[in-house]
Amino acid sequence: MGQKSSNRIISKILFAHQDKKQLFFAFFGVLIGFVFVSISVHYLVLISRKSASVEMLDASAITIQKQVTSSNTLSLANHTFSANEVEFYKSLPFLEKVVKVENNNFSTELQSNDPLVPYFRSDIFIQSIPSDFLDVESKSWRWNKGDDIVPIILPRDFIYMMNNFLSSSNLPQLSDDILKDVKFQIKLGDEYPVFFEAKIIGFTNEISSILVPESFMNFGRNHFGMKTHTSCTQLMIKSKKGKFGLVEELIASNHLEVKKNQLIEGKLKSILTIILSSITFISLVVVLVSMIVLIQFLQLLITRNAYEIRTMLRLGVLIKTIVIHFIKYVFWGFLIVISMIIVIDLISIKYINEVMSSAGFNLSETNYLFIVTVLIVLFISVFISTVISVYRFVQKEF
Amino acid sequence: MIIEFQNVIPIPLKHELSFSGELWGKNVFFHSRENTLLDAYSGKGKTTFTSLVAGLRFDFEGNILIDSKKLQSISKNEWSELRKNKLSFIFQDLQLFEKLTVQDNLVLKNNLTDFKTENEIKQLLEVFGIDTKWKQFCGTLSLGQQQRVAIIRSLLQPAEFLIMDEPFSHLDEVNTIIAFKMIQKHCSENNIGTILTTLGQNYQVQWDKRVQIA
Numbered sequence: 001m002g003q004k005s006s007n008r009i010i011s012k013i014l015f016a017h018q019d020k021k022q023l024f025f026a027f028f029g030v031l032i033g034f035v036f037v038s039i040s041v042h043y044l045v046l047i048s049r050k051s052a053s054v055e056m057l058d059a060s061a062i063t064i065q066k067q068v069t070s071s072n073t074l075s076l077a078n079h080t081f082s083a084n085e086v087e088f089y090k091s092l093p094f095l096e097k098v099v100k101v102e103n104n105n106f107s108t109e110l111q112s113n114d115p116l117v118p119y120f121r122s123d124i125f126i127q128s129i130p131s132d133f134l135d136v137e138s139k140s141w142r143w144n145k146g147d148d149i150v151p152i153i154l155p156r157d158f159i160y161m162m163n164n165f166l167s168s169s170n171l172p173q174l175s176d177d178i179l180k181d182v183k184f185q186i187k188l189g190d191e192y193p194v195f196f197e198a199k200i201i202g203f204t205n206e207i208s209s210i211l212v213p214e215s216f217m218n219f220g221r222n223h224f225g226m227k228t229h230t231s232c233t234q235l236m237i238k239s240k241k242g243k244f245g246l247v248e249e250l251i252a253s254n255h256l257e258v259k260k261n262q263l264i265e266g267k268l269k270s271i272l273t274i275i276l277s278s279i280t281f282i283s284l285v286v287v288l289v290s291m292i293v294l295i296q297f298l299q300l301l302i303t304r305n306a307y308e309i310r311t312m313l314r315l316g317v318l319i320k321t322i323v324i325h326f327i328k329y330v331f332w333g334f335l336i337v338i339s340m341i342i343v344i345d346l347i348s349i350k351y352i353n354e355v356m357s358s359a360g361f362n363l364s365e366t367n368y369l370f371i372v373t374v375l376i377v378l379f380i381s382v383f384i385s386t387v388i389s390v391y392r393f394v395q396k397e398f
Numbered sequence: 399m400i401i402e403f404q405n406v407i408p409i410p411l412k413h414e415l416s417f418s419g420e421l422w423g424k425n426v427f428f429h430s431r432e433n434t435l436l437d438a439y440s441g442k443g444k445t446t447f448t449s450l451v452a453g454l455r456f457d458f459e460g461n462i463l464i465d466s467k468k469l470q471s472i473s474k475n476e477w478s479e480l481r482k483n484k485l486s487f488i489f490q491d492l493q494l495f496e497k498l499t500v501q502d503n504l505v506l507k508n509n510l511t512d513f514k515t516e517n518e519i520k521q522l523l524e525v526f527g528i529d530t531k532w533k534q535f536c537g538t539l540s541l542g543q544q545q546r547v548a549i550i551r552s553l554l555q556p557a558e559f560l561i562m563d564e565p566f567s568h569l570d571e572v573n574t575i576i577a578f579k580m581i582q583k584h585c586s587e588n589n590i591g592t593i594l595t596t597l598g599q600n601y602q603v604q605w606d607k608r609v610q611i612a
Binding site: 006009010016395398 | 475483497498502
């Protein structure tokens, strides 16, 4: 006699006569739902991280400008954005943000100031955009009047150009990390120039000019700028999630221009985001339905055994003891399902990565910790709701 | 332990009772050192009394107190504790698990407090002449045999009260005497007070208290 035999007897009372078909379908649903949720969420995060890791500019933002044609080259057509046009773009419901890209209207030079690279000097074109369009820590993207160091973001084309220059001078090419340590100087103005140390904090594929903080641009304009009004030739826009298709239509219908890789990447990301979000949503519905089936199964089991549960409670068996029996019963099911999900996830992700890799997309940075975290969070939510439901059902019989 | 009824009126019986008896609508105390006989005709609330004291029903007016604590303020865990260690019952509908064997029915109750050994339980069955039914499913026993199993089960726990709702209704005279003696012996050895509801029999015993329900 003892606890063990009591457990055996209680299990016999509760689970001896039951139809396991419904339980099987519930767990099967949980399995399918969890597999799809974890895989789709994994790729959703991977896609957003992938673009963020190589690009300083917000992945969902693009710069637009009017198409340059022979007529606007000859000043027959306007290639700048008027205030009304900016307002029009701001009013579009599928755009989250619209801002002007500010250009310099003063003389700016960039020159090397480091023994690591040969001396060079070049007139440059600088631009600034609000920091919320940049994937950069706000404290590193800050310049205040009086600061000697200006943070800058270099266009990747600039690095190619520089590495070509180094290569032709029989010097070693510079990696991104080394380049961030190379000292550069920015010279503002001609007559009474001011020098600043430039600190490279990142690179961008999406903009062809050097990016500086807005405060630095304003300083340059105030002290060295021409008095004439600066026209706006470029806008930076950010579409709402999954609305990139509408941005594409806007670009085509308004004869706008955008960097091709921005367009392709944006379109691809938008499509993938929609597909993966839909899969995540459907999978969550599957998980929810399975949970309802599982809870219904347990409710049915409790209803079928209502007399037995009531009798046990009348004998002095604790509610907790009965609930624990139900939880132990489904816990093993959950454990088996979770183990199967992990195996299926690993095999599926490996397969998807191989397929993507053979198609030229390298998405092999699988974050297993993330997948496990997603599974644990889902598992805990399902488990807790099951425990609460069972506790309520049993308590009703008291 | 003291069970106190203060002007208790079961709501479903409110319009049927005459209140001329000594329980409903009156102040009554039940002490665990006493043996009480609750005597009434059918339909006067004997089973209602057992259900109320067991905490199975709360549809009544007035107050019921167990050791000065109102019934409604006893938590579910406290009820489990009371049913496990202080209040033992023989319900009229027996409350056995028909799909379990006699052994499982008795062991489940006994294991809550490890009150008796398996041999002691078997000896009780032997006294009743049903020791051969140890491995038999309760659902296959006669009502009389089931009632004897229910009586034995009520003795497999520590208690301050044993409350019996017509516990011998399916037993013949011989088995009634055996059962009554077994209960008396068990209760006097363990200082357990009894409350027995009956349809007029007094089992030729001097009761400490006799409460007439009407």
